[in-house]
Amino acid sequence: MQTLTRRQLGLGGAAVVAAAAASTLLQPTGTSPMRLGLGAMKPTSLRIGAILPTSPWDAELPRRIVAGLRDALSAPDWLSVEMVEREVVGGTVGIRSAASDLLARDVDVLLAATNPLAADPLVELAAAASVPLLVSTFGATTPRRLGRGDVAATVHGLHLADAAAALGAWTVREHGPRVGVLASDREAMFDLIGQLGRGVTSAGGTMAALEIVSEPGELSAAADRLEQAGLDALHIEVAGRDAAPFLDLLEDGSFRGVPVTIDPLASGGDALPACASWSRGTDPAGVLGAETGSLLVAALRRGGGHGVVFPGTSFDTDRGRLRVSSTGVTAGPVAMLADGRPLAVPPGDRGNLSLPVAGVTNEFLCL
Numbered sequence: 569m570q571t572l573t574r575r576q577l578g579l580g581g582a583a584v585v586a587a588a589a590a591s592t593l594l595q596p597t598g599t600s601p602m603r604l605g606l607g608a609m610k611p612t613s614l615r616i617g618a619i620l621p622t623s624p625w626d627a628e629l630p631r632r633i634v635a636g637l638r639d640a641l642s643a644p645d646w647l648s649v650e651m652v653e654r655e656v657v658g659g660t661v662g663i664r665s666a667a668s669d670l671l672a673r674d675v676d677v678l679l680a681a682t683n684p685l686a687a688d689p690l691v692e693l694a695a696a697a698s699v700p701l702l703v704s705t706f707g708a709t710t711p712r713r714l715g716r717g718d719v720a721a722t723v724h725g726l727h728l729a730d731a732a733a734a735l736g737a738w739t740v741r742e743h744g745p746r747v748g749v750l751a752s753d754r755e756a757m758f759d760l761i762g763q764l765g766r767g768v769t770s771a772g773g774t775m776a777a778l779e780i781v782s783e784p785g786e787l788s789a790a791a792d793r794l795e796q797a798g799l800d801a802l803h804i805e806v807a808g809r810d811a812a813p814f815l816d817l818l819e820d821g822s823f824r825g826v827p828v829t830i831d832p833l834a835s836g837g838d839a840l841p842a843c844a845s846w847s848r849g850t851d852p853a854g855v856l857g858a859e860t861g862s863l864l865v866a867a868l869r870r871g872g873g874h875g876v877v878f879p880g881t882s883f884d885t886d887r888g889r890l891r892v893s894s895t896g897v898t899a900g901p902v903a904m905l906a907d908g909r910p911l912a913v914p915p916g917d918r919g920n921l922s923l924p925v926a927g928v929t930n931e932f933l934c935l
Contacts, residue, residue: 609646612868617670617699618653619663619680621931625808629853629933630655633681633704636854640861647865660686660929664693671697677864677876679704681856684714684723686929691721700876704860706833706852707845708758708932713895722878724863724890724898726845726856727913728832728932729763731902734911735803735829735843736767738904743827744800748777750790750814751805755831756780757928761805770914784813791822802826804840807833808933832905833933842905845887859885863892 618637620630634653641649652673656662663682667690670678678694680687681704691714694701700722703714707725714721739747747768749761765775777797779790794802802823806814811834818828830837832844833852846855866883867876882891890900903910 609644609869609872611646611648613648613650614641614864614868615650615652615674615676616864617667617673617675617678618651619666619670619678619682620653620655621681621934622655622657623934625810626933630681632851632853633857633860636851636857636859637861638857639854640858640865644865647868656682660689663687664689667693671699675699677702679860679864681705681860681931683709683929683931684712685709686931687714687721687723694721700878702860702864702878704856706856706932708755708760710759710763711897711899713897722863722892722896722898724860724892726852726859727898727900727902728844729759730899730913731832731843731845731911732760732763733767733770734902734913735841736764736769736773737771737914738767738843738911739801739803739827739829740768740771740773742801745773746776746798746800747773748794748797748799748802749775749779749805750787750794750802751778751780752807752810752814753780753782754810755805755807758932760831764803764805767914787813787817791817795823795826799826802828804828804830804834804837807831807835809835811835811837838905843902843911844905845900845902847886847903847908848905850886855886859883859890863890863898 620633623629641647652670652675654666654670656666663680663686667678671693676699678690678699678701680690680701684703684705687703690701703723705723705725707728710729711723714723736747749764751761768775776799777794779794781787781790804814815836828840830840830842832842846852862883862885863881864876867878867881870877870881878892879894879896880892882889887901890898892898901910902913
């Protein structure tokens with residue numbers, strides 16, 4: 569079985585994986601090389617150090633990410649994988665120490681399933697150990713370059729922020745220019761409302777009203793104010809089980825006659841329009857793991873058995889072929905959840921709605 573050394577590392581974007589582990593958790597199904605268009609792949613081993621988020625609302629979140637990751641990594645018959653996992657709580661709390669521990673265990677790739685804002689401290693650690701860094705995220709913060717340009721750091725996610733921008737533009741085209749938002753304070757800490765505003769203004773609309781609530785008892789008064797704002801459409805920005813009291817407002821007759829959209833991760837919101845990068849009926853955490861695994865396999869293929877190469881690598885997913893840009897960030901299509909109709913992500917910067925920057929470093933759903 570082929571092994572790779574850190575002396576092969578090229579920091580200009582062709583990061584090369586290190587010494588492989590002696591034991592594996594995912595064994596190849598055969599020993600014959602696979603034809604990949606880049607020549608035959610020799611049997612290769614890969615040891616992944618995985619930092620996984622924990623959620624107070626979803627105890628199985630890290631397990632579902634890993635399940636998708638394992639499925640993708642078990643597909644190539646030339647690849648043998650071992651994963652060393654560390655679950656962490658919060659944003660930067662515990663992430664740096666988990667990374668230091670994993671890097672000391674001679675991993676070949678450091679994978680951090682976290683908000684990219686929490687991953688910045690990992691860039692120097694990974695670079696010092698000559699180990700490529702891959703950040704996997706739901707994408708509720710605006711996509712951006714991670715760390716230094718000469719360090720092999722890559723960010724891939726489900727592009728929730730892009731989906732919010734696409735939904736904002738669609739809302740104006742479908743319903744009119746005056747858009748309001750009713751949000752949970754937890755979701756308001758991320759970039760989703762600002763990105764929705766970017767989409768609204770790109771289509772000629774206006775973010776006409778915003779109400780952020782911290783507890784269900786504030787919802788009734790917030791709804792009254794929004795109903796007096798003369799809205800053409802309303803977006804509800806809430807995720808997970810927190811959505812229940814927001815949806816109860818609609819059941820009780822609030823916003824009657826006003827079209828309503830919702831965050832795609834809101835439990836019980838399937839009847840309302842939403843935009844996402846996954847399809848209805850699939851588990852987003854599993855999709856994130858599967859796409860991340862597909863990227864790792866493609867990066868190994870592109871390295872031709874001599875290491876992982878992330879920048880410029882294309883990889884296949886259920887939503888189509890994605891690509892890592894020269895800055896180490898992926899982009900990909902988003903679509904309406906109800907019917908899979910693709911929506912274009914508008915160009916440009918943030919919308920015209922100014923929000924205080926909380927600088928939250930937790931991953932989405934992990935607050």
